[in-house]
Amino acid sequence: MDDKVREDVRVRRMAERGDYDRSTIDAILDEAYVGHVGFVDDGRPVVIPMVVWRFNDHLHIHSANKGRLASVCAGTAVCVSVTHVDGLVLARSAYNHSMNYRSLVVHGVCEVVDNPAERTAALQALVDHFAPGRWGALRPMKAKELAATVVLRVPLEHAAAKIRRGMPGDAVEDAGFPVWTGIVPINTAVGQPLPDPTMPPGDLPGSPVRR
Amino acid sequence: MDDKVREDVRVRRMAERGDYDRSTIDAILDEAYVGHVGFVDDGRPVVIPMVVWRFNDHLHIHSANKGRLASVCAGTAVCVSVTHVDGLVLARSAYNHSMNYRSLVVHGVCEVVDNPAERTAALQALVDHFAPGRWGALRPMKAKELAATVVLRVPLEHAAAKIRRGMPGDAVEDAGFPVWTGIVPINTAVGQPLPDPTMPPGDLPGSPVRR
DSSP, rough: OOOOOOOOSSSSSTTTEOOOOOHHHHHHHHHHHEEEEEETTTTTEEEEEEEEEEEEEEEEEEEEEEEEHHHTTTTTTEEEEEEEEEEEEEEEEEEOOOEEEEEEEEEEEEOOOHHHHHHHHHHHHHHHSSSSOOOGGGGGOHHHHHEEEEEEEOOOOOOOOEEEOOOOOOOOTTTTOOOOEEEEEEEOOOOOOOOEEOEEEEEOOOSSOOO | OOOSSSSTOOOOOTTGGGGHHHHHHHHHHHTTTTEEEEEEEEEEEEEEEEEEEEETTTTEEEEEESSSSHHHHHEEEEEEEEEEEEEEEEEEEEGGOEEEEEEEEEEEEEEEOOOOHHHHHHHHHHHHSTTTGGGGGBBBOOHHHHTEEEEEEOOOOOOOEEEOOOOOOOOOTTTTOOOOOOOEEEEEOOOOEOOTTTSSSSSSSSSSSSS
8 A cells, every 4th residue: 555545544354455546537437427515513523415527636616605515624624535346146055145345535735716717617627527619519608607606616636546357256164165156246327318409400419429 | 205214315305315214214224235335434435336135125235244334334334325326317408417327325333244144145135136046056155155245234224215317407588509418328237247257057056047
């Protein structure tokens, strides 16, 4: 493990599954739709699912100006976790059952992106991340919409990935036990887009279907 | 909203998406593989992805005896969030983009399941939830394995679901704007099981493939 990894980020259980490389961290974040944002509100833990995306060297979150996230999290410590479940790991013993997964935990102080141009750039990155090239086809953002949107960011400096892959890790003495053992893959995939029936007719730009 | 819903559980943003019915809450939890467990450790927020399952009227979590979760969370307030992303909602304006999702937030004090028989029953429920009938086919659990496993539970009493479904909610004045609008479904599915190549030959019990 890298010496510069801060103690609160270090993977403790199954430490050999930890990975602190930015390329690993970026790949897990870039595949995510939501992250689970944890913060302390009046001494109590709160976890809220939020859309997350990467822009430059930060994990970004956006929210309504009036939201609790904006009022409580700005300038305070948060912990954001992203998880992709890849499979059920069915072992010979209950004890050795597991899951295959790729997860990410980011610790940091949540910062409000105040500058309107930076905020717009971050929102464009969000739209174009999920639907490449779509931002330019949209009805342009109004000043009041931008003003009603809070963009928050957490540096990716203190982050850890944790990954499990492969077959069950049964004990050697269990090898001959007569039970089915292996992996049940869990797959997440994008389906066929469903057009809004109120859309004007014609061949419109911004379609998520690659042509 | 139900008057008995505790303030810290109440859905605040988009309150009309809140649902406090146990049947809704159970359905979201029963479809989950992991939940994101938030707690406060030394004043700081921590969020860890953990396998979660429902047994009786509690959300259950298990961990190694040596894990931080067991030492920090027992007897303290936690917040567990479960999220299913169902689709990207592509509107005419960036502002009205959204996601379709079903999420669950449970607040409660985390309790250790001390009784070994209760702990075993909860672990059996976990195995049989993900692979129906599998527990009985496994190499029986050893006393030292049970002793090394902590089972924690949080009552489902203070929980809220939040759900968004359907097409984009664009402003009326944007209806004619010429951009593709609709939903990109996100689907999570179980794939074809991958047998462990070290399994003994023959037709073994406990297969996750329905025959």
